[in-house]
Amino acid sequence: MGDAATGGRRQRTDKQRNRTHILEVAQEFFAEQGITGSMDAIAKRAGVGPGTLYRHFPNREALLAALLQARDExxxxxxxAIQHExxxxRAALAQWLQAVGEWVTAFDxxxxxxxxxxxxxxxxLALTCQGFVTTTEDFLRAAxxxxxxxxxxxxxxxxxxxLxxxxxRGAAMADESSPDALVSLMRSGWEVPTRSTASGSGEG
Incomplete structure (x- = not known):
């Protein structure tokens, strides 16, 4: 019994070590190649067979979900922090949307x-996205x-x-001013201008 228990623990440890190593390699690979990079290439770089990779992560979305978990936290x-501070x-919604924008640019x-x-x-990835949609709605309703x-x-x-x-931002026509411009355009769509802003925009 003792040998069997020890062997089981060793297998679990080896499995977790393989999973952690694959995630580290995939993080580096996706950062270099973007998320369309080959899953087989990730397995090769990690030094494991494709079967081992797919046992841990049956598809690209499962691998991405695992990689995004830390960023989700x-x-x-x-x-x-935004809700408490x-x-x-208006500012809370803008800050939350900025945070989501940073989260979604984790990989090309x-x-x-x-x-x-x-x-x-x-x-x-559906559950993660839906949770953040719900949070966005909470901030929006308050505004x-x-x-x-x-x-x-x-x-x-x-x-x-x-999204x-x-x-x-990654399009060929985008330049260094595009991110701020896109955020401003989106904000002008959802935000009700304050009285001072509205009167100022009519001056000429």
């Missing part, structure tokens, strides 16, 4: 599978109650807009 910490709902090409996850409920966000705006659309802006 960081984003959740940002949410808690930012009293102005990441917005595409996240967008797909919102329509494909079976994706391992709408205060009259600082338009009533017709939906949290789902804000989340999708953030779209992240995708556009």
């Amino acid at each position: 960081e984003l959740e910490a940002r949410r808690v 930012v009293t102005d709902s 090409g990441l917005p595409d599978p996240l967008r797909a996850a919102l329509t494909e409920g079976t994706s391992p 709408q109650r205060e009259g600082s966000a338009h009533s017709w705006v939906r949290g789902r659309d804000l989340f999708l807009s953030t 779209a802006a992240a995708w556009a």
